[in-house]
Amino acid sequence: DSGVTQTPKHLITATGQRVTLRCSPRSGDLSVYWYQQSLDQGLQFLIQYYNGEERAKGNILERFSAQQFPDLHSELNLSSLELGDSALYFCASSVNPRGAGTFGSGTRLTVV
Amino acid sequence: GIQVEQSPPDLILQEGANSTLRCNFSDSVNNLQWFHQNPWGQLINLFYIPSGTKQNGRLSATTVATERYSLLYISSSQTTDSGVYFCAVVDAGGTSYGKLTFGQGTILTVHP
Numbered sequence: 001d002s003g004v005t006q007t008p009k010h011l012i013t014a015t016g017q018r019v020t021l022r023c024s025p026r027s028g029d030l031s032v033y034w035y036q037q038s039l040d041q042g043l044q045f046l047i048q049y050y051n052g053e054e055r056a057k058g059n060i061l062e063r064f065s066a067q068q069f070p071d072l073h074s075e076l077n078l079s080s081l082e083l084g085d086s087a088l089y090f091c092a093s094s095v096n097p098r099g100a101g102t103f104g105s106g107t108r109l110t111v112v
Numbered sequence: 113g114i115q116v117e118q119s120p121p122d123l124i125l126q127e128g129a130n131s132t133l134r135c136n137f138s139d140s141v142n143n144l145q146w147f148h149q150n151p152w153g154q155l156i157n158l159f160y161i162p163s164g165t166k167q168n169g170r171l172s173a174t175t176v177a178t179e180r181y182s183l184l185y186i187s188s189s190q191t192t193d194s195g196v197y198f199c200a201v202v203d204a205g206g207t208s209y210g211k212l213t214f215g216q217g218t219i220l221t222v223h224p
Binding site: 031033035042043044045048050055056058088090092094096097098099100101102103105106108 | 142143145147153154155157160198200202209210211212213214216217
């Protein structure tokens with residue numbers, strides 16, 4: 001157990017729907033990162049938060065948004081889902097904004 | 113942005129064999145990590161190694177930062193070593209924070 005908790009582990013939903021993925025960082029970690037792993041794009045960085053504020057942004061679609069709450073958990077919201085959004089979504093956390101991240105076990109999203 | 117190339121893309125071994133995986137990166141890095149993704153999709157951090165050499169049991173890694181490459185050595189391979197091995201780096205540029213850029217991975221299959 002890495003200490004980073006992601007829920008749910010699996011999610012199946014239809015095209016056009018909206019889902020929310022949740023991440024609880026390791027105790028004491030202030031930074032949260034989201035990554036997407038798809039068959040065609042590999043593992044890609046989406047977005048980073050540090051102590052509630054957005055710090056870095058990657059190739060995140062406009063249909064996707066994220067936030068980090070005062071208790072430091074983070075949510076990734078995916079809307080108007082398309083078949084191509086099917087992927088494994090990872091959350092990682094670290095103590096500082098430049099730190100090596102510890103990864104959660106991921107949420108496998110299937111859009112049908 | 114920084115480019116990360118891993119080789120070989122695929123590797124098939126008999127149990128007990130040794131192997132070397134390579135990671136080349138195109139720019140200076142603050143961080144380099146090796147991960148193993150198991151068949152269940154979990155990303156396991158093997159090494160945090162921006163420079164130098166580290167060993168952990170049958171695995172060891174060496175990063176030569178000045179020449180922009182890293183090597184992962186697996187000795188006396190076991191079937192449980194099967195999976196995908198990823199190299200990931202943090203660009204030393206000022207705006208990268210802890211964002212990891214991943215290579216495309218090496219798929220390792222170890223036969224009994």
